Amino acid sequence: MDLELRHLKIVRAVAEAGSVTKAATHLGLAQPALTAQLKRIERVLGGALFKRDHNGARPTPLGELVLSRAMVLLPAARELQEEAVRFANAGGDVPSYRLGATNGPILGGLVDRLATAWPSTPVSTHTSWSSRDLTTMVILGRLDFALIGACGESPPPTAGPVVWLTVGVDPVFVLLDEDHPLAHRKEVALAELAGERWAGTPGDSCFGDCFVTACARAGFTPQTIYETDVATCLHLAAVGRAAVLCKATFQPAPGVAMVPLADAPLHWRQLLGWHPEAPAARVATAVAEQAKAAHADAVRRNPRYAAWLTGNPRFGTSP
Numbered sequence: 001m002d003l004e005l006r007h008l009k010i011v012r013a014v015a016e017a018g019s020v021t022k023a024a025t026h027l028g029l030a031q032p033a034l035t036a037q038l039k040r041i042e043r044v045l046g047g048a049l050f051k052r053d054h055n056g057a058r059p060t061p062l063g064e065l066v067l068s069r070a071m072v073l074l075p076a077a078r079e080l081q082e083e084a085v086r087f088a089n090a091g092g093d094v095p096s097y098r099l100g101a102t103n104g105p106i107l108g109g110l111v112d113r114l115a116t117a118w119p120s121t122p123v124s125t126h127t128s129w130s131s132r133d134l135t136t137m138v139i140l141g142r143l144d145f146a147l148i149g150a151c152g153e154s155p156p157p158t159a160g161p162v163v164w165l166t167v168g169v170d171p172v173f174v175l176l177d178e179d180h181p182l183a184h185r186k187e188v189a190l191a192e193l194a195g196e197r198w199a200g201t202p203g204d205s206c207f208g209d210c211f212v213t214a215c216a217r218a219g220f221t222p223q224t225i226y227e228t229d230v231a232t233c234l235h236l237a238a239v240g241r242a243a244v245l246c247k248a249t250f251q252p253a254p255g256v257a258m259v260p261l262a263d264a265p266l267h268w269r270q271l272l273g274w275h276p277e278a279p280a281a282r283v284a285t286a287v288a289e290q291a292k293a294a295h296a297d298a299v300r301r302n303p304r305y306a307a308w309l310t311g312n313p314r315f316g317t318s319p
Helices: 005-017 019-027 031-047 061-089 107-117 129-137 207-217 230-238 279-300 303-309
Strands: 048-051 056-058 095-103 123-127 144-153 163-177 198-200 224-226 243-248 256-259 265-275
Touching: 005 019, 005 031, 005 056, 005 061, 019 031, 095 129, 095 265, 095 279, 107 123, 107 279, 129 144, 129 243, 144 279, 163 230, 163 279, 163 303, 198 207, 198 265, 207 224, 224 230, 224 256, 224 265, 230 243, 230 256, 265 279
Parallel strands: 095 123, 095 144, 198 224, 198 243
Antiparallel strands: 048 056, 144 265, 163 243, 163 256, 163 265
């Protein structure tokens, strides 16, 4: 039997888990099957890799040697695979605009601006609730640019060498039934909405936790939180079933009113990401400027937000 990368992954898994039993669970294998594989690997490498007792599994000196090499070879193999896939998906040196985005205000405006500025360059789009999935697609060369959001000061997905630029920073407002007693207030304190049910769109950021924390600071625990699509959120707001959390750039629909939250307890960073070694990186500066312009357009289309910004200059489109 020749040593393979999958064997090194097994050795790493056992070392990280500290026991064969735990490693088997993490790898989705039966413990006897993993034990048998580990013995075969040890025969190939010439000796025991782990000392196993009732306290778990600890690397032997030979195991430490193998692990030190594995920690170099496994990331290198992953980088090679990602680079190969990225190269295969690059489509040559002509820049393309394969855009991925989570739910946000910029994608439509950016598509329009790119198509207007460079009409001969094809533009395609992909949407996902998951910023991590979009980041992976950028790493693998399946997308040229990703538009995602990050809650507050939390970092964007960090798995891989993606460059992130802040396009804009927006507060989170709330959508209420237009007949709600607070619907026409200039702003409303979060505590005043303590009795409401809530709704918002899904995602893999920390926004849900940040919202619950903000409510705790305001002195209450939120009731039911519906996580659903935009159309359902709007319906729940319009019929008075829920207060809907939304980015301030959202364009309100008939039957609902957008109300700023006092002191902006929650905010959202709009980010543009790309791979620094991909062909599209050479047009990243131009695309970023178009993304910022699309964000500024979204702000202008919402008079309530534009007016609110006059007293809150730390928000809005990034310079």
